[in-house]
Amino acid sequence: xxxxxxxxxxxxxxxxxxxxxxxxxxxxxxxxxxxxxxxxxxxxxxxxxxxxxxxxxxxxxxxxxxxxxxxxxxxxxxxxxxxxxxxxxxxxxxxxxxxxxxxxxxxxxxx
Amino acid sequence: xxxxxxxxxxxxxxxxxxxxxxxxxxxxxxxxxxxxxxxxxxxxxxxxxxxxxxxxxxxxxxxxxxxxxxxxxxxxxxxxxxxxxxxxxxxxxxxxxxxxxxxxxxxxxxxxxxx
Numbered sequence: 001x002x003x004x005x006x007x008x009x010x011x012x013x014x015x016x017x018x019x020x021x022x023x024x025x026x027x028x029x030x031x032x033x034x035x036x037x038x039x040x041x042x043x044x045x046x047x048x049x050x051x052x053x054x055x056x057x058x059x060x061x062x063x064x065x066x067x068x069x070x071x072x073x074x075x076x077x078x079x080x081x082x083x084x085x086x087x088x089x090x091x092x093x094x095x096x097x098x099x100x101x102x103x104x105x106x107x108x109x110x111x
Numbered sequence: 112x113x114x115x116x117x118x119x120x121x122x123x124x125x126x127x128x129x130x131x132x133x134x135x136x137x138x139x140x141x142x143x144x145x146x147x148x149x150x151x152x153x154x155x156x157x158x159x160x161x162x163x164x165x166x167x168x169x170x171x172x173x174x175x176x177x178x179x180x181x182x183x184x185x186x187x188x189x190x191x192x193x194x195x196x197x198x199x200x201x202x203x204x205x206x207x208x209x210x211x212x213x214x215x216x217x218x219x220x221x222x223x224x225x226x
Contacts, residue, residue: 103152
């Protein structure tokens with residue numbers, strides 16, 4: 001069964017303390033992997049799309065990487081405004097466009 | 112239009128009533144998705160449209176749920192005979208395929224509370 005698992009469930013950091021979030025996946029065929037940020041009560045905000053192992057994308061303090069089994073979202077020198085839930089999703093290559101989300105990692109950054 | 116819009120943003124209803132939500136995608140996007148999200152979980156796929164055709168439905172989409180996308184523009188999601196377990200955030204996303212790559216952009220969601 002296609003599955004996406006994110007870890008940790010929650011992460012508390014001090015401002016400036018770099019860390020990584022993990023997204024591991026087991027799917028029959030990967031069409032693409034997506035990272036989103038979600039603030040409470042709002043819809044997910046798109047961050048990155050990754051399509052093949054070895055691919056990397058960067059945006060401000062965030063960097064996403066992809067291997068054949070997992071993806072990492074690296075956060076460098078986070079600020080309190082980076083506090084949010086970070087969601088990972090995979091689009092499965094089954095002839096359709098079904099997308100499976102992980103449960104997310106809740107990030108808290110303290111000043 | 113710079114994003115996906117959803118209406119209403121909030122809906123409170125009594126068990127057994129019918130509700131309908133609307134999603135207006137980004138104008139040039141031909142694919143439209145519906146998801147359901149409960150507290151502490153990621154969005155769960157419900158269904159998606161390519162233009163006006165509904166191409167895939169999750170087994171989560173019981174016969175009380177129906178979605179339409181007439182003329183391939185806006186979409187509606189109707190829930191008949193609502194149950195307390197239907198309480199959730201209902202999210203809509205749209206996408207278009209450019210150069211073999213696709214990204215879904217989400218609306219703000221409709222939060223449903225069934226009393």
